[in-house]
Amino acid sequence: MESEEHILMSELNEKIFQIFSDFMTRVIKFEELVAVGKFIRRPPINKTSELIERIFRANETRRVLTYVEAGCVNAHDSIQNISNSKCIVNELEGLVKEVTGAMRTANESKPLSQDKVTQDEFGPEATLYDKEETVSSELPKPELTDYAAMMSVIYSMVKLDYIMQQRIVSSLNLKSSSGELESYSLMWSLRPFINNDIMHQAWRLIP
Numbered sequence: 001m002e003s004e005e006h007i008l009m010s011e012l013n014e015k016i017f018q019i020f021s022d023f024m025t026r027v028i029k030f031e032e033l034v035a036v037g038k039f040i041r042r043p044p045i046n047k048t049s050e051l052i053e054r055i056f057r058a059n060e061t062r063r064v065l066t067y068v069e070a071g072c073v074n075a076h077d078s079i080q081n082i083s084n085s086k087c088i089v090n091e092l093e094g095l096v097k098e099v100t101g102a103m104r105t106a107n108e109s110k111p112l113s114q115d116k117v118t119q120d121e122f123g124p125e126a127t128l129y130d131k132e133e134t135v136s137s138e139l140p141k142p143e144l145t146d147y148a149a150m151m152s153v154i155y156s157m158v159k160l161d162y163i164m165q166q167r168i169v170s171s172l173n174l175k176s177s178s179g180e181l182e183s184y185s186l187m188w189s190l191r192p193f194i195n196n197d198i199m200h201q202a203w204r205l206i207p
Contacts, residue, residue, distance in 0.1 A: 008109050009106065009109060012102060012105060012106045012109065012144070013144065015102055016099055016102050016103070016106070016144050016147055016148070017147065019095055019098055019099045019102065019147075019151075020099070020147040020150075020151060020205065020206075021206060022095060023092060023095045023096075023099075023151050023154075024202060024203070024206065026088050026091050026092055026095070027092070027154060027158065027199075027202075029088055030085060030088045030089070030092075030158055030162075033081055033084055033085050033088070034085075034161070034165070034188075034191070036081060037078060037081040037082070037085075037165065037169075037188070038185065038188045038189055078169045078172060079169060081169075082162075082165060082166055082169050085162050085165060086162065086166075089158060089159055089162045092154075092155050092158060092159075093155060093159075095151065096151050096152055096155050099147065099148050099151055100148065103144060103145070103148050106144055142205050146205060147205060150198075150201065150202045150205060153198055154198065154199070154202060157193050157194050157195060157198070158194075160193035161191055161193045161194055164187065164188075164192075164193065165188065168184045168187065168188060171184070172184070
């Protein structure tokens with residue numbers, strides 16, 4: 001019969017893994033918003049088209065001309081996208097706090113034995129195969145601290161990425177030069193604060 005400590009640890013393991021899974025699901029949503037928002041400057045309008053030419057002549061206001069010259073920047077879409085990103089970043093922060101609380105509970109409840117494999121746990125008739133199988137089955141399992149640490153690192157990266165996006169969007173307007181737009185687009189695409197190796201390691205924690 002399992003002890004209360006082992007049952008509690010099993011439940012905490014499951015809870016922390018679920019928090020981690022929810023966290024990574026929101027990271028995917030953030031990535032999708034980044035992909036949508038990267039079109040800071042849209043492809044140039046084909047002014048050689050007769051249809052487009054007629055539309056321009058019928059709506060040739062100064063605002064339309066400025067909008068086209070600025071690269072067809074839609075500030076409203078960018079602001080809405082950033083607002084959605086902020087909501088996800090806040091949710092990620094909440095999940096980091098939640099896993100921190102779960103880790104605190106796990107540390108307080110962890111059995112003194114730390115689940116180490118000892119001679120006494122097997123008994124005198126246990127075979128070497130039994131022992132090796134038990135050890136090998138435990139080795140690949142990530143520690144609870146792996147999930148918590150990974151969430152903390154990824155949250156920091158995503159938050160910095162969001163702050164960069166926010167600054168870019170707040171700088172966009174119809175007076176933005178072509179060079180500025182190109183620089184913004186490059187920064188948005190490069191995402192200097194996101195470490196892809198760490199992201200790959202995080203996904204490997206999910207079987």
